[in-house]
Amino acid sequence: MDLTEIVKAYDVRGVVPDQLDERVARAVGAAFVRVTGADRIVVAHDMRTSSPLLVAAFAAGATGQGADVVDAGLGPTDMLYYASGSLDLPGAMFTASHNPARYNGIKMCRAGARPIGQETGLADIRDLAQQFLAESPEPAATTGTVTERDLLTDYAKHLRSLVDLSGIRRLKVVVDAGNGMGGYSVPTVLGDEKLAALPLEIVPMYFELDGSFPNHEANPLEPKNIVDLQAKVREVGADVGLAFDGDADRCFVVDERGEPVPPSAITALVATRELAKVPGATIIHNLIVSHAVPEIVREHGGVPVRTRVGHSFIKAEMASTGAVFGGEHSAHYYFKDFWFADTGMLAAMHVLAALGGQSRPLSELVAEFSRYVASGEVNSTVDDQAARVAAVKARFADAELDELDGLTAQFDDGSWFNLRASNTEPLLRLNVEARDEQRMAQLRDEVLAVVRD
Helix, strand or coil: CCCCCCECCCEEEEECCCCCCHHHHHHHHHHHHHHHCCCEEEEEECCCCCHHHHHHHHHHHHHHCCCEEEEEEECCHHHHHHHHHHHCCCEEEECCCCCCCCEEEEEEEEHHHEECCHHHHHHHHHHHHHHHHHCCCCCCCCCCCEEECCCHHHHHHHHHHHCCCCCCCCEEEEEECCCCCHHHHHHHHCCCHHHCCCCEEEEEECCCCCCCCCCCCCCCCCHHHHHHHHHHHHHHCCCEEEEECCCCCCEEEECCCCCEECHHHHHHHHHHHHHHHCCCCEEEEECCCCCHHHHHHHHCCCEEEEECCCHHHHHHHHHHHCCCEEECCCCCEEEHHHCCEECHHHHHHHHHHHHHCCCCCHHHHHHCCCCCEECCCEEEECCCHHHHHHHHHHHCCCCEEECCCCEEEECCCCCEEEEEECCCCCEEEEEEEECCHHHHHHHHHHHHHHHCC
16 A cells, blocks of 8 residues: 555545555554654544544554553544643544544654654655555564553643633633534533633534534534534524534634634734733744734734744744744644644633633624735646646736745735645645735636636
8 A cells, every 4th residue: 555645744644444544554653653763652533433443553553663552542633732742752643633534544743742744754654654564564572551541631621721711701602513522622621610610601512423524524614614603603692603623623713793703813812812921922823824913913022923834834933933822824723831732722712711801792802803804715726736836926926926835925005815736636725815805806816817727
C-alpha cells in the first residue's frame, strides 16, 4: 500500500479500510516511536466506529518497538494535546475531524504538543511506515505496556483554570455537537457541578456520539451544517450558539439572532482579552483572517505576526515568537497557556466570559471586531493550479503582491484577495475582503473570471 496519498501536510487521513486499516495503523505506530525516539506515548480517539480498532493496532506497533502507551480513550483532539502537554509525551489522536463517516485519520504531535509537520517528522514517519508495511520491523527486546487513563476531568479542570466563568451573568447557550466529541466534553467542561456550578444553561443538540453523523456532517464551516443551530438559538431565545466539529478542536459561534460570527471577529475578541493579561504581547494570525485582526491587535498595544495557513506553521511561529495567542480563518484558535496548541473549547470559554462579563448582546459585542466584508472561501476546480495562479498574478500585476502562501494581492483601497492551491484536491481556494459588499463582489468576480477561464 502506498501511504503517500493519505499522509498529507499535517496528518494521516484516508478512507477506512481501503486506505487506512489496522495494518497501516500498526506500521505507523511503530514508525512514530522510531522517529520520535519515545519510550512512552499517549493516544486518544473520537467516536468513529473504526477508531478503537485503529488505536489498538497503533498501540501494538508502538509497544512492539518497546514504548509504553497511555490510552486516554474517548476525547476531543484538544484533550490529546492536553495529555501530551501535561504528561510531556508524544501523542496520537485518532480522528478524521470534520470529514465524512467513511474517513478516519491520525493527528500526531511530539512531547509538549509540539507539531509534527511534513518537514518536521511526518515525511520520515510515512517513509518508515512504508518500509514496515513491506517488511515487519525488528521487535524490541522488551515489549511495552498499555495503560488506560481517564483524563477528561483533568482536562476540564485545566481549561477552567485558564478562563474563570464563575462570575459572569447567567447565559443560555445552545451547543450543537454534531454527534461528535463536543457531546462528550461539553457536559464535563461546562456542566460538571462537581468542578463548581457555572452560570450557564446548556441547551444540547446532537450530543449522542455517532460517527455516522445522522443529523448533519460535523463541519460547521459549511453553512448548511449550522442551520439547525441557528434555528434553535432563535427558538429558545439563547444568548449564544456554539457548534463544534467532529473532534471538537474547532468552535463556531452564532449570535443571539442566529447570525454566524466570523472566526476573524472571534480571533480579534480573544486577542484583546489575551493582550489585557499580557500587554504588548505577540498575536499570530494567518494571512486569510480579516485585516481587522492586525488592526485591532495594534490598537490594543499588541504585535501582530502574519503566517501561512496550517497548524504546524502557526504553532511553530507561536513557539519562536512566544506569542500568547493565534487564530485562523477556519476557527482554529491557539493558546500559549495550552502548549501553543489549538482548542475550540478554550476559545468558546473566552467568548462566554466576554459576553457574560458585560450586558450587551453578542451581536453588539462583536460588531466592533467586524470591520470589513468577506467573501468566505470560494473553491474552483481547475486542471492546472499553477497556470491559473500565474494568470491571476499577471492580471493583477499592479497590485501589491506576495507569495507567502499562495498569491496575495493588496490594493490601495484596503481590499485584498488570497488564492491558494489545495494540498489534497485539484482546487484553488479564493478569499476576498473589502470595505463594502460592492467592492468585494467586484474583486471576487474579477479573480474568478481568470481562474475559471
